[in-house]
Amino acid sequence: MKAKNDRPIQEITIGRIRASIWLNRRKTGMPWYNVTASRSYKDEKGDWQDSQSFNYSDLPCVGKVLEDAMSWIRDQSALDVHEVVPGHAMDEGMKAKAPSVGRKKRGSK
Numbered sequence: 001m002k003a004k005n006d007r008p009i010q011e012i013t014i015g016r017i018r019a020s021i022w023l024n025r026r027k028t029g030m031p032w033y034n035v036t037a038s039r040s041y042k043d044e045k046g047d048w049q050d051s052q053s054f055n056y057s058d059l060p061c062v063g064k065v066l067e068d069a070m071s072w073i074r075d076q077s078a079l080d081v082h083e084v085v086p087g088h089a090m091d092e093g094m095k096a097k098a099p100s101v102g103r104k105k106r107g108s109k
Contacts (some may be wrong), residue, residue, distance in 0.1 A: 009033075010076075012068045016040045017058055018050075019065035021072060031080050035069045037062055 008020035022034045038050040039058055054062050 008036075010069075010072055012065045012072065014061040014065055017054075017061040017065050019069040021069055031077075033073045033076070035066065035073070037066060 009023040010021040012019045012021075016039050018038050018040065020036045020038070022036070024032050024034060026032065036052070037054075038052055039054055040048055040050055043049050
């Protein structure tokens with residue numbers, strides 16, 4: 001059973017499809033986020049359940065809630081005051097380096 005404070009920081013829902021955004025903290029206190037996607041349905045008894053399995057017709061909504069989750073995390077990360085952590089895909093330090101043009105490798109002719 002989940003603790004009361006073990007709730008997503010944000011949920012994005014379209015119809016039966018939901019993206020839940022979870023806040024985590026590194027040992028240094030810096031935040032990072034995970035996303036889970038689920039589909040709600042009623043079981044035989046009429047009780048609501050969640051599944052991480054999606055029908056073909058669910059996929060456009062799955063894509064949209066995940067895209068919206070990515071945008072929310074990007075916007076939230078811009079507000080977070082934290083240092084750049086090398087190796088984290090959302091850090092500014094992860095910009096791709098342009099290939100060197102016109103330079104030869106050492107030892108090449």
